[in-house]
Amino acid sequence: MTQSPAPQLPSPKERRRLREAKSLSQADVAARVGVTRETVRSWESGRTTPRGRKRGAYVRLLTAPDPATTADVADETETDVVDESEVTARQEPVPKAETETEAESTAEATHEGEGESESGRESEGKSEGEPEPRTPAPPPPSLTPPQAFDALYAFCTPALVRQTYLLTGRRELARESVERAFQLAWHRWPEVAVDRDPAGWVRATAYEYALSPWHRLRPGHRQPEAPPADPADRALLDVFLKLPPVYRRTLLLYDGIGLDLPETAAETEASTPAAANRLLHAREAVAARLPELAAPDELHRRLSVLAATERLRAAKPRTVRYGSEHRARTWTRAAIAFTVLLIGATSLTLQTAPDHYEPPMAPGATVRGLPPRAAPGPLSDEQLELHAFLKSQTVSGPERLVPETR
Structure with a gap:
């Protein structure tokens, strides 16, 4: 009897992305699969991998497109008293090099064992020493940078736009923040x-742009947008937006998305105790206004419902890539134009600037030894006698100042 092949398990990074795309926390996944939250965290970090029926249930939960299918995954899992992956997750972490070596050796041994068992079942008459031919596994398909960017954009955009809307309460700003974050991602x-x-x-970049205080200076952001139609959603959004931006972001990352406390602290650029204090104060503020949301699970459910009620769409990935390239070309041309203008101004200054030193005029100095000039008034007897003498000795006309020869 041929065994059914094990379901293909995504990589640890892909597991976390798929969970965030479905707006599920680690506690939600643990409850539906039938394990603890520490086990799910160990699966997403790559330290352990699910096995048996839990592996199939975990893969179906991450890849199932229908929400009704994911709700019934927990019924298909086995009810073990102690999960093997849970015990492994609570052990001391193994160094990366040793983990990779052990994983490779285990995979090779498993592959060889499966090959020998299948070959024994298919051809019992063959000798034991005859080697079994192996078909090499096809290499994974390589994606071009545009294809990889489009895949990341299609995967993250729907959930990221809804999360940004919860941070700001503005639909257009949420769409613009996500597009600007992906434009910067394509540029880098x-x-x-x-x-x-x-x-x-990308999420951290979108949050930083959405929570920038400069948006309040824009004319279109001076008036609030239309609130949700449901009174319960409107009350929750009003309470959520009245929190300080750092509290709002911490509460969304921990209770909305499902990140653990160290990851939340790292993304908000704070220490773990500071992130814990912000989370507690944010929960207290929400519970004071809405007592029915005091439980974290109920708060997570209501945030998911509030985000899902808004139909928010972003541009196509090709448009975002073109906008990023156009923006880069514009800034490059502006930098080139500014550089040319600076060079022209420098050249003009060099041409018109003086090329030699011209000393300034010395200030006037007081001449000593001469009698001071008399003030206007009547002439003295000596001055009258001199005046008469000069008048009698000179003639009128140009020759007046020419002395006579004797």
């Missing part, structure tokens, strides 16, 4: 592509 794609969490990189 070599850096984002090798990041350990590209979805987290």
Whole structure:
């Protein structure tokens, strides 16, 4: 009897992305699969992998498109007293090099064992020493940078737009923030592509842009937008938007998305105790206005319902990539034009500036030894006698100042 192949399990990074796309927390996944939250966290970090029926239930929960299918996954799991992956998750972490070596050796041993068992079942008459031919596994398909960006955009945009709407309460600002974050991601794609969490990189960038205080100076943002139609959703959004931005972001990351406390502290650029205090104060503020939301699970459910009621759509990935390239070309041309203008101004200054030193005029100095000039008034007897003498000795006309020869 041929065994059915095990379901293909996504990579640890993909597991977390799929969970966030469905607006599920680690506690929700643990409750539906039938394990603890620490086990789900160990699966997403790559330290352990699910096995048996829990592996199939976990894969169906992440990849099922119908919400009704994901709600019934927990019924199909086995009810073990102690899960093997749970015990492994609580052990001490193993160094990365040893984990990879053990995983490779285990995979090779499992592959060899399955090959021998299948070959024994298919051909019992073959000798034991005859080698069994192996078909090499096809290499994984490589994606071009535009294809990889489009896949990331299609995966993250629906949930990210709804999350940004909860942060700001503005539909257009949420769409603009997500598009601007992806434009910056495409501009820095070599850096984002090798990041350990590209979805987290884009999410942090979108949150920073959406919570920027400069938006209040824009004319279109001086008036509030229309609130949700449901009174309960309107009350929740009003209470949520009255929280300080850092409290709002911490509460959304922890209770809305389902990140753990260290990841929330790292994304908000705070210490773990500071993030815990912000989370507690935010929960107290929400519970004071809405006592029915004092439980974290109920708060997470209501936030998910509030985000799902808004039909928010962003532009196509090709449009976002074109906008990023157009923006980069515009800034490049502006930088080139400014550089040319600066060079022209410098050249004009060099041409018109003086090329030699011209000393300034010395200030006037007082001449000593001469009698001071008399003030206007009647002439003295000596001055009258001199005046008469000069008048008698000179003639009228140009020759008046020419002395006579004797």
